Amino acid sequence: METTTGTEHQDIRASVRELCNRFPGSYWQECDQQRRYPEEFVRALTQAGWLACLIPERYGGSGLGMLEAGIVLEEINRSGANAAACHAQMYTMGALLRHGSEEQKQRWLPELAAGRLRLQSFAVTEPDAGSDTTRIRTFAERRGDRYLVRGRKVFTSRVQHSDLLMLLARTTPIERVTRKTEGLSVLLVDLRQAGGRVRVSPIRTMVNHETNEVVFEEAEVPVENRIGEEGRGFRYILSGMNAERILIASESLGDGYFFVDRATAYARERVVFDRPIGHNQGVQFPIARAYVQLEGARLMRDRAAALFDRGEEAGAEANMAKYLASEAAWEAANAAMTTFGGYGFAVEYDIERKFREARLPIVAPVSNNLILGYIGEHVLGLPRSY
């Protein structure tokens, strides 16, 4: 991995900000109202190389670490934009990078790095299996040199803007494995060749985020598209979870700083009863409290990223960073809503849109309650609570 300095972090922040400045609030308002994918924004990020920052240089990326990737996403969300439209292009390839064969990496990573191939959809959750991942029922049956996939996934994001989809499926029925974490495999599904065998139904949500129900009807996947060994997919998926937590934490930090930036500016200029409303403790303290919590969350994100980048165990820190950052962002969102008063509900101020968006990371990709369960069990040694 490349090592970077504070100077380069500043350059990364400045350059991402500059790019984001070309996509003002009005752009995001329009995308939000029309439920439109921010194609132009994603193209600009791709062309500038930001989405390939985690891909090693030998495959055409920049070979940067989780901290730098986090800084990129943080700055995107701090600008008022929403990185969720494309963040997965950054990290979904992690399973391929860590567990794929050299041939697979040569085949896909340079195309992903160049932005010619999009791998930003990851199908795990099912209607009857969310956090309890080993209960998934989607089954990939081996038939010679291919798998036939049957099953139903839900909340699968960005399928309509992906060429490849990373799929977790059972390859051995749960009744026939000794541990329920066994018998799961990771397949890369080429959606361009799926024909009518992969049926995608959009799910409309309270934010402008493309997510879907995906039904596999005997979809064929060549065996050479399996990542790693058959039956060991659950481990491969887990190793990518910490990366995802750190990056989602970074987006929440960005959201939180967005609210604090906007609320602070508004509290300074909005005059009521002959003085700026920021004079009032009832306005000022919630913003300050949110800022304190954000700064604390940022330290945990930095620590989690540093551990991850050194190849050390980062599970607890990555989870805690995601917990702290998403809660701090939500605190900041409420502080901004209070500060803006009625204007916070007006679309043109961007607060209501970001408010809706900032609520999501408390629930997904993992619920904060499950993070508490994880900390209770694995850090504090308490009985498993779930």
Added chain:
Amino acid sequence: MKIVVTVKQVPDPNSPQRLDADNTIARDGDVVLDPGDACGVEIGLRLKEAHGGEVVLVSMGPERAREAIRKALSMGADRAVLVTDPALEGADVNTTARALAAAIGSESPDLVVCATESYDGSTGMVPPMLAEVLGLPQLTFANHVEVNGSTVSVHRQTEDGYQVVEAPMPALVAVTAGIAEPRYASLRGIMAARNKEVRTVGVADLGLEVPAPAETVEGVEDAPSRQQGEIVEDDGASGVERIMALLQAAKVI
């Protein structure tokens, strides 16, 4: 083709502008690459992409100006020369043009690209003076630049359109701020900028003598605040004539 682009670090136009006690521009706050110069860098890079060669940045300023240079290197320029020397602090346009000319002259470029004026001083004097000192033809107010063989031609913006002006190279072109949208630094560009050369030179290296400034700012006063205007009531008779007279007196019509 070797292209020199002059770049300058200026106080962030989005921050309040301040002066030091000696009436020179305070440069200790937030600073950025001059937005006009970023357009110059963009033109330099486009010409290089079309014709091959090298884009060399030349800047004058304090050591801190490296930050602005790094930004331009991240955009894709190849290397940079920073003229920096305590003797050049508070330099006027004459000294600035001579110092830049000394650094640029030793590069023997085919084309020198400048912004029409800086965002901070806004004198617009340096590009023409630089061309004179270097003995180069100058094409100013360019909002379009083309190179054909050994000739450079520009669209020279005027009040009611543009003139097509050309000159043999080497030449100096001063571009307008609206000529092209500067590219942002890509991640690859930022990483590559780390290994690009930034050579610093002082007045001794350039064999320069720095005269006392020919021009200094002796005093600065705020612009007078706007006075209350005259309100003309429409009385159905003389109001229109009164307004016409006022507008004519103000030479508006």
